[in-house]
Amino acid sequence: MTTTVPAPAPAPAPTPTAGPLGGDRRTDALEKDIMRFRTVSGPDLTTRNDAYLAWQLDRQQADLWPYFRHYETPALTTRATVVSDTGVVTDGPNFGGQDYLSLTSHPAVRDAAHQALRDYGPLTAGSPALGGATPISRALEAGLAEALRTEHVALFPTGWASGFGTIRALMHRRDHILLDKLSHDSLRQGAAASGATVEFFRHLDNDAVRRHLSGIRANDTKNAVLVVTEGVFSMDSDTPHLAELLGVCREFGAQLMVDVAHDFGAMGEHGGGQPEVHGILGEVDFVVGAFSKTFATTGGFLATPSASAREFVRMFGGPQTFSSAITPVQTAVALAALGVVTSPEGARRRAAVAAVATRLRAGLTARGLEVMGDVVCPVVPVLIGDTPTGRTASGLIARAGLVAHLVEQPAVASDAARFRMQAMADHTDDDVDTAIDILDTCIREARRTTAR
CATH class of the missing domain: 3.90.1150.10 (Aspartate Aminotransferase, domain 1)
Known part of the structure; x- marks a missing residue:
């Protein structure tokens, strides 16, 4: 016979104490890295993070907590x-x-939002795969394709989903992914979820990419290699030499993905971002991006010259099937913002x-x-x-x-x-x-x- 002993009632969540912090608590609030709390153990998921909460409350009390305002x-x-x-x-x-071109208050953008709400309502019918598109969606895809000088575009509900979903769909366990070591979390998590072999190269170091690719191709010429970088790394305000990087990828039969979340629309003579600045607009295999920095709304996209890759991502990219599509208001706002961006x-x-x-x-x-x-x-x-x-x-x-x-x-x-x-x-x-x-x-x- 198995006897189950009831677990003790969980302790109440800690609350901040009155008065200034002192001693070790003040020191921890000031100095302790948040990642010290990232890996925890214990059987009760409702209480094992209490130490983290107590530390967070100490930081709030000490005026050292800048988040969730x-x-x-x-x-x-x-x-x-x-x-x-x-x-x-x-x-x-x-x-x-994040409103780089100050378009959230632009009259054309706001008028487009109001019109879409009146015409199509506040929500789509479902995921992109199941009736989530509207005529505005198709117009936005066409406009993005023209602006990025490519042929095929798929929309995503968020910018994060575009990077994650594209990598997760395209790459498989025998493939290889090379990421700049400062790549965005969405790109890292997409790579990890894909099951492919993942390696990181030194930030902006195209010679390191060449060495990695040479080593991979010395042992594997049958499977895909995806090199992943960003147009602008927002934490550091720097950019790779994209034309050179594209050449290295071509030399070894690898494909290049560039995340243009922070530069598309906001940089380049015509708003084409760093691919335009570096003279390779329309040549990158996969361009992913977000609307939330320059285009006055949330949402994201994949742009590619490959029809089959676009359709594969639309079918096997998780957010394309298992998440509601970008709303009519979002698509209308992004389309109106794109009209301003390219003018x-x-x-x-x-x-x-x-x-x-x-x-x-x-x-x-x-x-x-x-x-x-x-x-x-x-x-x-x-x-x-x-x-x-x-x-x-x-x-x-x-x-x-x-x-x-x-x-x-x-x-x-x-x-x-x-x-x-x-x-x-x-x-x-x-x-x-x-x-x-x-x-x-x-x-x-x-x-x-x-x-x-």
């Missing part, structure tokens, strides 16, 4: 009001939103956001702050380095009236914390100069505080 005002305006879970109100220049007005907006980013980079550099990257793009990363200084500065910046996001583990290494400033075309010189003043003052104060 909410906007009290429209999120994608150049000035905004943001409120933290502990009630800290930040009101001032907004460099935390003379789009060129003016790209010049405007480049000017904002250039002023921001120059002003921060003049103050002695380290601005990362070698390409002028809407993302301006400001390197802090150690995590304690970054966390301290983040709390000070929020109270000083600047909306800006700290990036720490797991997004970057523990000794590479940074603020990721995101420029918009409609930011004014005063917005930029105020942001520079606040960043400079608060980072200096944070360094003095953590050095004590």
